[in-house]
Amino acid sequence: MDNPTVTNLAITAVVLLWLLSRQLVERPLREKSPVGLVLITIGAVETGWYVTAHPLSWRDGVLVVVSLAVGVALAAVRAFTVRLSVRGDRVVRQGTPLTAALWVAGLGQHFLINAAVSAGLGAVSVLFYFGVVLLAQQRVLVGRAATAGLSGR
Known part of the structure; x- marks a missing residue:
């Protein structure tokens, strides 16, 4: 592995541990959280730089979208x-061990694209991936709270 890949994997491990620590501790549920948007922004810039230097094929692009x-x-x-x-x-939320397992499974499937697309793309695009899935989870949680009559307290 080259140094940028090792660095990206180290950053991935740190971000995953940070996300899991936040997911598994009881915390207030917020309607909006800037964390997902920050991760998407940083990840989009990193991925954009990578794709500029390593153009993706149509197939690579489809596989990234599928991931x-x-x-x-x-x-x-x-x-x-x-x-x-x-x-x-306040409405609070707290993840379970299954929550953590699904985070790891999701990250694992994302890294599988490394085997099928341009080398290093999974590691480079992981912050973008984290941001997208974090926002998706947040939207579902806020919807669940509203459906259960817990929001607006």
Whole structure:
């Protein structure tokens, strides 16, 4: 592995551990969270730089979109593994071990694109992937809270 790939994998591990620590601790549910947008922005810039230097084929592009679609589907499922409750006047959420397992499974399927597309693309696009799936999970959680009558407290 070259140095940029090792660096990207290290960043991926740090971000995954940070996300899991936030997912598994009881925290207030917010309607909007800037974390997903920040990850998408940084990831889009990194991926854009990579694609400029290593143009993707049509097939590569489709596989990346498929990985994102699978990730969003897993995020929706993962959102239903998160416990929602009310503490005082706030809706709180807390992930479960299944939540963590689905994060790892989603990341694993994303890295499978490395085997099928331009070398290094999975590692380079992982922050973008994290941002997209984090926002998808957030939308489902907010929808669940609203459906259960927990929002607006």
